[in-house]
Amino acid sequence: GIQVEQSPPDLILQEGANSTLRCNFSDSVNNLQWFHQNPWGQLINLFYIPSGTKQNGRLSATTVATERYSLLYISSSQTTDSGVYFCAVGRPSNDYKLSFGAGTTVTVRA
Amino acid sequence: DTAVSQTPKYLVTQMGNDKSIKCEQNLGHDTMYWYKQDSKKFLKIMFSYNNKELIINETVPNRFSPKSPDKAHLNLHINSLELGDSAVYFCASSQEYHTQYFGPGTRLTVL
Numbered sequence: 001g002i003q004v005e006q007s008p009p010d011l012i013l014q015e016g017a018n019s020t021l022r023c024n025f026s027d028s029v030n031n032l033q034w035f036h037q038n039p040w041g042q043l044i045n046l047f048y049i050p051s052g053t054k055q056n057g058r059l060s061a062t063t064v065a066t067e068r069y070s071l072l073y074i075s076s077s078q079t080t081d082s083g084v085y086f087c088a089v090g091r092p093s094n095d096y097k098l099s100f101g102a103g104t105t106v107t108v109r110a
Numbered sequence: 111d112t113a114v115s116q117t118p119k120y121l122v123t124q125m126g127n128d129k130s131i132k133c134e135q136n137l138g139h140d141t142m143y144w145y146k147q148d149s150k151k152f153l154k155i156m157f158s159y160n161n162k163e164l165i166i167n168e169t170v171p172n173r174f175s176p177k178s179p180d181k182a183h184l185n186l187h188i189n190s191l192e193l194g195d196s197a198v199y200f201c202a203s204s205q206e207y208h209t210q211y212f213g214p215g216t217r218l219t220v221l
Binding site for chain 1: 141143150151152153154155158160165166198200202204206207208209210211212214215
C-alpha cells in the first residue's frame with residue numbers, strides 16, 4: 001500500500017511561533033486531507049487539498065502532487081493549536097480509501 | 111446540531127460479549143466510514159459505504175460486521191469481543207471522496 005511519512009514526529013512551539021509540518025507519500029494520489037486531533041480526541045478536517053495551495057485563517061497548506069509531498073503551515077501559533085496533525089492520502093485507484101500518516105504531535109506553550 | 115454523531119461514547123465490556131456502535135450523519139453525505147484508532151493513535155480504515163453499498167472492506171476479523179440501513183446511518187456490530195479490540199472507533203462521512211467529517215469517537219474497552 002501507499003506509504004505516508006510525516007515529519008517531525010513531535011514539535012514544541014512557543015505561543016506566537018510559526019511552523020511547517022511535512023507529509024511525504026510514496027505514490028500518486030488523488031485525495032489528500034489534513035486533520036487536527038485535539039487533546040480531547042476530536043478529529044477536525046483542516047483541508048481537502050489534493051493539489052495546490054489553500055488558506056484558512058492562520059493555517060495554510062500546499063500540496064505538490066508531482067513531487068509527492070504536502071506542507072501544512074501554522075502561523076502565530078496558539079495553545080489551541082496543540083494536538084496531533086494527521087495527513088491522509090488516497091490513490092486514484094481508490095479515492096475513498098485514505099491512508100493515514102503517524103501524525104505530528106504539536107505542543108504550543110504559553 | 112451535531113453533524114456526525116456516535117453512540118455510545120464509551121463502551122466497557124467483557125471478553126466474549128457482542129456489542130454495537132451506532133453512527134448517524136445529518137450532512138446529507140452519500141459515503142460513510144468506520145475507522146479504528148489504536149493506542150498509538152494510528153488511524154486505519156475498516157469499512158466504507160457509498161449509497162448503502164459496501165465499497166471498502168479492509169482486512170479486519172469477520173467478527174466485525176457493518177450495516178448501513180440508509181445513507182444517513184452506519185452501524186458497527188462486533189461479535190465475541192477480544193482484548194485486542196480495545197481502541198477508539200470513529201465514524202466519518204463525506205460527499206463522494208471529498209472532505210471527511212468525523213464523529214466524536216467511541217472508546218471501547220474490553221476487559
